[in-house]
Amino acid sequence: MIRLALRVHRADAELVLAELLELAPSGVEERELPGDVVEYAVYGAPGELPALPDLQAVAGNALVEITTEEIADDWHERWKAFHRPVAIPAVRPGGPGLRVRPPWEPPLDDGMEDLVIDPGRAFGTGAHDTTRLCLELLLGIEPGGPVADIGCGSGVLGIAAARLGFGPVFGLDHEQESVDATRQNAAVNGVEMDSLRFDLLLDGTAPAAPTVLANLVRPLLLAVARTGFRDGLVPETLIASGLLAHEADEIADAFSTAMGLREARRVHGGEWAALLLVR
Numbered sequence: 589m590i591r592l593a594l595r596v597h598r599a600d601a602e603l604v605l606a607e608l609l610e611l612a613p614s615g616v617e618e619r620e621l622p623g624d625v626v627e628y629a630v631y632g633a634p635g636e637l638p639a640l641p642d643l644q645a646v647a648g649n650a651l652v653e654i655t656t657e658e659i660a661d662d663w664h665e666r667w668k669a670f671h672r673p674v675a676i677p678a679v680r681p682g683g684p685g686l687r688v689r690p691p692w693e694p695p696l697d698d699g700m701e702d703l704v705i706d707p708g709r710a711f712g713t714g715a716h717d718t719t720r721l722c723l724e725l726l727l728g729i730e731p732g733g734p735v736a737d738i739g740c741g742s743g744v745l746g747i748a749a750a751r752l753g754f755g756p757v758f759g760l761d762h763e764q765e766s767v768d769a770t771r772q773n774a775a776v777n778g779v780e781m782d783s784l785r786f787d788l789l790l791d792g793t794a795p796a797a798p799t800v801l802a803n804l805v806r807p808l809l810l811a812v813a814r815t816g817f818r819d820g821l822v823p824e825t826l827i828a829s830g831l832l833a834h835e836a837d838e839i840a841d842a843f844s845t846a847m848g849l850r851e852a853r854r855v856h857g858g859e860w861a862a863l864l865l866v867r
Contacts, residue, residue: 743770
């Protein structure tokens with residue numbers, strides 16, 4: 589097994605991560621390093637990893653360092669230690685909390701909604717701050733009505749919405765692997781969630797719903813605000829994440845100007861922020 593790591597300055601990390609996920613849609617490992625540096629790593633057998641020239645193009649002038657190393661053959665077992673259950677406590681009085689766990693971790697009988705997400709299939713397991721913040725905001729709103737999960741990845745947000753009582757729920761993602769993973773994870777969790785392949789930058793205005801979950805990076809969120817949704821639909825509620833904290837004001841202003849959505853709540857985790865925007 590090979591570990592391929594790309595190190596960039598924090599200021600360039602957002603752009604590099606967005607481009608790297610194009611080459612490695614199954615997700616990346618992220619670590620904070622000294623000197624305001626972020627390391628992104630992907631794993632695979634020889635021949636399965638992105639080519640080094642592609643990685644050079646992704647990083648461009650932001651390149652700090654690209655390294656590869658061989659790791660032990662039992663990595664597929666040791667790798668599991670990096671994926672632990674994530675618990676998000678209840679937000680609304682009397683409402684449920686959420687636990688997102690990989691399939692090898694047992695369920696707990698503690699009253700939380702239990703979600704099983706395979707971390708090896710697509711980006712988004714609940715562990716990253718951007719996903720966790722989305723789930724926290726989702727827990728804070730009254731469930732009911734259709735939901736669109738824009739950039740669904742593993743489907744964790746849409747699946748959580750379905751388990752909380754929203755519906756129907758559908759997901760969009762530009763990667764077919766994510767579309768397939770969403771469908772399979774939905775089946776494992778016993779919920780109905782359709783998903784389809786859709787590129788926010790190439791396929792025009794996206795279909796939407798009264799509640800939209802958008803865990804994207806800044807350029808994609810700005811594109812959504814600029815192009816709007818199909819048939820001119822303005823969501824009643826939009827949860828926007830994937831943002832560095834200093835980007836939140838810009839995104840809130842963009843959706844306010846374009847759609848008249850106002851910021852109702854903002855939450856932070858590490859370097860990241862998420863917004864609850866309402867009509």
